[in-house]
Structures are given as C-alpha cells and as structure tokens.
Amino acid sequence: MDPRSSAQDVHRCDLCETAIVHSYCDFCHVNLCKPCVVDHISDGYDKHKIVPFKERRSTLTYPKCGTHPQKSSEFQCKSCNNILICSSCITSEQHRGHIFFEISEEYKTMKKVIEKETEELENRIFPKYEEIAHDLINQLANLDGEYKELTTEILKEGKVWHRKIDLIINTMLTEIKEIKVNHEHNLQKHLDEIEQIQSAIKQTLLNMNEILKSTEASPIIEYSSKVREFSKLPLKLKTYASKPAFISKPINQEALYNLFGQITPLSTNTEENILKLSLPKPSVSELLDEPELVATIETGHEKLHKIITCLNGEKLLTSGESVDIKCFKNQGLLINEIKTNLWFIPSDIAVDVYGDKLYATAWSQIFATTVKTSQTKTSINLRKAQPSNMFVTSTGDLLVSMFKRWTDQSQVVRYSGSKLKQTIQFDDEGKPLFSRTRDMKCITENRNHEICVADSGGYAVVVVTQDGKFRWRYTGIPSVNKIKAFKPFGITTDSQSHILTADCDNHCIHILDQNGKFLRYIDNCDLKYPYSLCVGT
Structure with missing residues (x-):
C-alpha cells in the first residue's frame, strides 16, 4: 500500500517512505528515520540540523544578509536604523563601534x-x-x-x-x-x-x-x-x-x-462601550517594614531625567542630558539606544502601553518617535504653552501638564491622538488646582483612573477624578528628620493604588494610600535626591 495515498496514524520517513519517522532536519524540513539520517547528511552540506521529530521547526530561520548573501543575518545594528547584518558585517569597518543586538x-x-x-x-x-x-x-x-x-x-x-x-x-x-x-x-x-x-x-x-x-x-x-x-x-x-x-x-x-x-x-x-485591556496585574503584597535594595543600574547618563517602564515592565527607558533614549532590560542590561532625531534634550518622555511609540516634549511641541523605525514627527502643537510632564493612561490617552505663559496658569490636558479631549485647571469653586509656576508637575494615573499630580511649585500632591473633579491634596507631614519643605517631583502608583512621590530635598519617598493618607517613608536605603519614579511588575 502506498503510504502517500493511504490514511496514516504515524508519520513516515520522507526518504524511504516506509519507516516510522525518528528525526527531522530543521534546515531542509525533511522527516527522517534512523537509517536515512546518515544518507541525508552524507552530502557534506554543513547547514543540516538534525533534531528529534518532536522538536521539529524549533530552529529560527534567519533572512539572508544583504551584504554577504551567503550568510544569514543574525543581528541588527541599532546605530544604522536597525538594519539586518551578519557576523561578517559586525567586524567590518562600516559598523565599527556600533551597537548590535541579536535578532x-x-x-x-x-x-x-x-x-x-x-x-x-x-x-x-x-x-x-x-x-x-x-x-x-x-x-x-x-x-x-x-x-x-x-x-x-x-x-x-x-x-x-x-x-x-x-x-x-x-x-x-x-x-x-x-x-x-x-x-x-x-x-x-x-x-x-x-x-x-x-x-x-x-x-x-x-x-x-x-x-x-x-x-x-x-x-x-x-x-x-x-x-x-x-x-x-x-x-x-x-x-x-x-x-x-x-x-x-x-x-x-x-x-x-x-x-x-x-x-x-x-x-x-x-x-460608550469601553473594553479595558487586560494588562497583567502585579501581585498584591504588604509594604515591607524596611526597604530592600534589589539592584543598581548604571544608566550612563550624566544627569538622569526620567525613567519609565514599558512592555509590562520588561524594559526600562531612561532619558538624560542627551537627545537619545536608552533602553534597558529589567535586570539592567543595555539593549539599545533609541535615536529620536531631535535637536534638543527632551524635558520629559512617555511611551504608549505597547512600547510602540515614544513621546518627547520641549518648548511648545510634543514629538512622537516610532520605536522600531526611529522616525520622529511632531505629534501635538501646544500653541505657545510650555509643557512640563507627560503620562500615557491605561486607555492610551496622553496626559500633559503645561504652563500657559500669557495667563500664568497651569493645567493638565488629555489628548486622544492629537485631539484635545479634556482640560483640568479649576475646582468646583473656580479656584486653580495647581500652582501658577513653571515648576515641574509630574503626572501619573492610579488603578481607579484618578489623575495624580506632583506639583513641586505648589509643594503638594493633587489628586482629581477621571472627570477632573478635585479629590484631595497632600502637603507632607511634620517630621523632625525632614527639615526642608515638602517639594514633590517624581510620582507613580502601584497595584494597590498607593501613591509614591519623591521628596527630593529631604532624600526620601512618601507612600500614601489612595485617599491621601500618609503610610510611611522610604528613606533609609542611601537615597540621595530621588527624582524620577516608576513601578515595575
């Protein structure tokens, strides 16, 4: 009986067509029995890769190198807009000193x-x-x-x-x-x-x-x-x-x-029929009595401005005194530097929930860089308003804190794409929610979609609802060890809606619950001038 035209309950060797398959060539994509393995590799071709049949198609097939067609491109050159290169390209003069990573x-x-x-x-x-x-x-x-x-x-x-x-x-x-x-x-x-x-x-x-x-x-x-x-x-x-x-x-x-x-x-x-994306939830755990220093990452920035997580905490993005953004693995391994093609040092950065688009801001504009292609273009024109900080919400909206020079007013605005959706500036009595200064106003969002602002110029943390309604204001607590005024800078939240804010001048971090109640400090682990904060998984 011809095994190719009859129903089979087992896989047969592609060469002899009768014996039960035992192995597989992951390069030639051929089923092989034990005796036929020797015949298959007898041609001396060095690309054959024999694996157990159950592990077939486990070998990654690489594209051919454009410069060396006889070799496979197993690397990307981040310094050359992520072009695919082979091992010979790495040692060439053209790519000397460039940054590479494995495909x-x-x-x-x-x-x-x-x-x-x-x-x-x-x-x-x-x-x-x-x-x-x-x-x-x-x-x-x-x-x-x-x-x-x-x-x-x-x-x-x-x-x-x-x-x-x-x-x-x-x-x-x-x-x-x-x-x-x-x-x-x-x-x-x-x-x-x-x-x-x-x-x-x-x-x-x-x-x-x-x-x-x-x-x-x-x-x-x-x-x-x-x-x-x-x-x-x-x-x-x-x-x-x-x-x-x-x-x-x-x-x-x-x-x-x-x-x-x-x-x-x-x-x-x-x-409106809203579906929230199911992003992985961190495990809920109690606050430690004493903080533990898990790791120290050398970023290479002369002055670190911002650190944020992306891809569910798998990567860290940092900005400093340069136009480019550095990308690290969670363990601190430098993966690559993202070329933003900007001509200025960004005052703040943010990244969308998928890590596809990186936002940078300065003066009166917000620029968007597509991470994979490093293409940068103007995303939002703020019309002479001075942006301070940004945050991408769980629904993909972009929150921006800004200072309007012609009115001496500060506000937080929400954009969907480049469309303005919301302006947050006054409470129910018409009083300003934020200080009328150019000082930083860092933004984050908790799990209840409330907007939390660290208003350094107002010496307070201000929290409003998703609709912009004032909830509460925190101005620090008296302490004999904290002799300088509470002036918050970086701010972030965790899985339990705790708010963490950096008290730079007092070398500590305040932890608050979702209603603004002070819980404790992080202050005895050699913190010096904490500035930017983010929470990983």
Whole structure:
C-alpha cells in the first residue's frame, strides 16, 4: 500500500517512505528515520540540523544578509536604523563601534507580545463582540412579539372609540410600521457592522496564528499590533430604554386624533462601550517594614531625567542630558539606544502601553518617535504653552501638564491622538488646582483612573477624578528628620493604588494610600535626591 495515498496514524520517513519517522532536519524540513539520517547528511552540506521529530521547526530561520548573501543575518545594528547584518558585517569597518543586538532576542520578545495579544483577542475582545451580536440578534427576534403587543393595545382602544376613529387608528398603525422598519433597520445595520468587525478579527487571529507557527523572523519582527484598533468597541444601541409605547386618553369627540393617544418615537441613543485591556496585574503584597535594595543600574547618563517602564515592565527607558533614549532590560542590561532625531534634550518622555511609540516634549511641541523605525514627527502643537510632564493612561490617552505663559496658569490636558479631549485647571469653586509656576508637575494615573499630580511649585500632591473633579491634596507631614519643605517631583502608583512621590530635598519617598493618607517613608536605603519614579511588575 502506498503510504502517500493511504490514511496514516504515524508519520513516515520522507526518504524511504516506509519507516516510522525518528528525526527531522530543521534546515531542509525533511522527516527522517534512523537509517536515512546518515544518507541525508552524507552530502557534506554543513547547514543540516538534525533534531528529534518532536522538536521539529524549533530552529529560527534567519533572512539572508544583504551584504554577504551567503550568510544569514543574525543581528541588527541599532546605530544604522536597525538594519539586518551578519557576523561578517559586525567586524567590518562600516559598523565599527556600533551597537548590535541579536535578532533572536527581538524574535522572542515580539513572539511573547503576539502570544499575549492573541490571547487578548481570543479570550476577551472577540467574545465581547459575540456578546454584542447575540444581544442584537435577540432584539431582532423579539421585535415582532413586542410590536404585536403594541398593535393589540391600540386595536383594543380603537373598539371603544368605534368606527368614527378608524381613520385615525389606521394612521397610527402606519406610524408604528414605519417606526418598526426604522428600528429594524438600525438594529440590522449595527449587527452588520459588528459581524464585519468579527470577520476581521477572525482573519487577524488566523494571520497571527500563522505567524506564531512560522519560524520566519521577518513576519515576527515586522508585526504591527491590531489590538488597539479592535479594543475600541462600537457605540452600543440603547433602544429598549425608550421603546415606542401607546398612551391612551379620555374619549372626546373633538380633536379625535390628538385625544386618542400618541406613540412615542423610537430612540436610538448610543452609550460608550469601553473594553479595558487586560494588562497583567502585579501581585498584591504588604509594604515591607524596611526597604530592600534589589539592584543598581548604571544608566550612563550624566544627569538622569526620567525613567519609565514599558512592555509590562520588561524594559526600562531612561532619558538624560542627551537627545537619545536608552533602553534597558529589567535586570539592567543595555539593549539599545533609541535615536529620536531631535535637536534638543527632551524635558520629559512617555511611551504608549505597547512600547510602540515614544513621546518627547520641549518648548511648545510634543514629538512622537516610532520605536522600531526611529522616525520622529511632531505629534501635538501646544500653541505657545510650555509643557512640563507627560503620562500615557491605561486607555492610551496622553496626559500633559503645561504652563500657559500669557495667563500664568497651569493645567493638565488629555489628548486622544492629537485631539484635545479634556482640560483640568479649576475646582468646583473656580479656584486653580495647581500652582501658577513653571515648576515641574509630574503626572501619573492610579488603578481607579484618578489623575495624580506632583506639583513641586505648589509643594503638594493633587489628586482629581477621571472627570477632573478635585479629590484631595497632600502637603507632607511634620517630621523632625525632614527639615526642608515638602517639594514633590517624581510620582507613580502601584497595584494597590498607593501613591509614591519623591521628596527630593529631604532624600526620601512618601507612600500614601489612595485617599491621601500618609503610610510611611522610604528613606533609609542611601537615597540621595530621588527624582524620577516608576513601578515595575
């Protein structure tokens, strides 16, 4: 029996086509039995890679080097806009003194990102669309029954009024039919849109699963996230809250039409349907009685301005007295330097939740750098306002603290992309929330989406709700060991909504709960002038 044309419950050798497979050539992609392994490698070709069959396709396939086609590109040169290079290129004069990193590391990092996003799409986002579609299908299925009840009620009232008002009744029935058609059209249109997005998500999942199965490096490295696009759910129809109803009136021979009753119109108002991305949650633990110094990272910056985490805490980004941003692994290993192509030292930096876009600010502009391509362009023009600090929220909005020179006012603004969504400046009594100074006003967001501002010029931490409503203000606590005024700079929050703020002049960090109650200091681990803070996983 020909094994190629018969059903098999085991894999056969591709060479002899009869023996049970034992090994696999990860370079030639050939199934091999034990005897055929020797025949396969007898040609003397040095690229063969024989692995156990269960470990097949585990070897990464590298693209060919553009300069040395006979070699594979196993590295990227960060100093040359991430071009792919081989081992011979590294030792060449062209790349002398450049920064390199292995493609396999980037492959592993991006593969983890794709796996997480695949899980996000499969387990959270797509089921939400199924839920919306199911709700719309149920509404469509119940339309006939509900409108039949409405029609019956009108007919019953019509018998009381007798034949004199048959014309009015028919008129109203026509109105109901038109409303029903409109209602059905709205629901069906919304369902069609949802099903179209569902189809797009399914196709995206198929593509992502194909990428994950592949050993090609290029698709993984060039992967572009779709989660943010699909996580913005469509507006949700609210029709049942104000569905058509019949309201009867007392019989009167005059103005029969108006007295008979009225049909309320169909309302198709929408409400925002928000899906929060499931970012990994840090484990909840009690505060230590004594702080522990876990590690020290030498950044190489003459003066460290900002440190932030990205990719769920896997990487650290730092800025200092240079135009470029340094990227470290969590353990402190320098991965690369991101070329921002700016002509100034950024006063602050921020990164989106996926680590794809890096924001830098100075003067009256905010610049966005695409991390993979190092392409920089103006993202937001602040129109002569002086930006101080930035923060990217869990929903992807960009918060910016700024000082308006022509009004001597400070405010926090929220941008979605380049569109201004919100301005936070005054409390309910019209009083300024922040100091009227050019001093730093660092921003962060806690797990309740409250906005926390370390107002160094106002000597206070100010917290407002997501809507910009004033919650509380913290101005430090008296202490014999803290002789200088409380002047907060860096600020961050942890998984329990604790607020940590750097008291630079007193060489300590204040820890507050989410309601502004002082919990304790971090001050006895050789802290000197703490400035920028961030919390990892």
